[in-house]
Amino acid sequence: MKLIERLYQSAANAGLTVRCHWQPADGSPSQTHAVGFTAPDDTVFDGLASSTDYQMSYPASVLKGLGPREAVEIDGVIYQVRSTRAVGDGSEMRAQLTRV
Numbered sequence: 001m002k003l004i005e006r007l008y009q010s011a012a013n014a015g016l017t018v019r020c021h022w023q024p025a026d027g028s029p030s031q032t033h034a035v036g037f038t039a040p041d042d043t044v045f046d047g048l049a050s051s052t053d054y055q056m057s058y059p060a061s062v063l064k065g066l067g068p069r070e071a072v073e074i075d076g077v078i079y080q081v082r083s084t085r086a087v088g089d090g091s092e093m094r095a096q097l098t099r100v
Contacts, residue, residue: 058092
């Protein structure tokens with residue numbers, strides 16, 4: 001097991017992750033994995049409005065094939081993937097999400 005996978009497993013055991021369910025649009029079997037999830041608020045329009053930038057992070061060895069326009073379910077809420085990118089040495093991925 002790779003270091004990043006052990007890190008996510010430890011985080012899940014400590015209750016620091018959430019379950020993410022993905023049913024690939026190509027009909028492949030569904031997947032459920034522990035992911036990091038953030039929903040930080042950011043101000044836009046010179047502080048006149050607030051926007052939430054949803055993100056999830058996960059080991060690159062899981063959710064393979066996840067890409068833009070795919071839908072994931074986190075805590076019963078559906079999000080659409082806007083983009084994915086490798087982080088650091090490529091062993092971790094980060095996805096930008098939009099709440100549907």
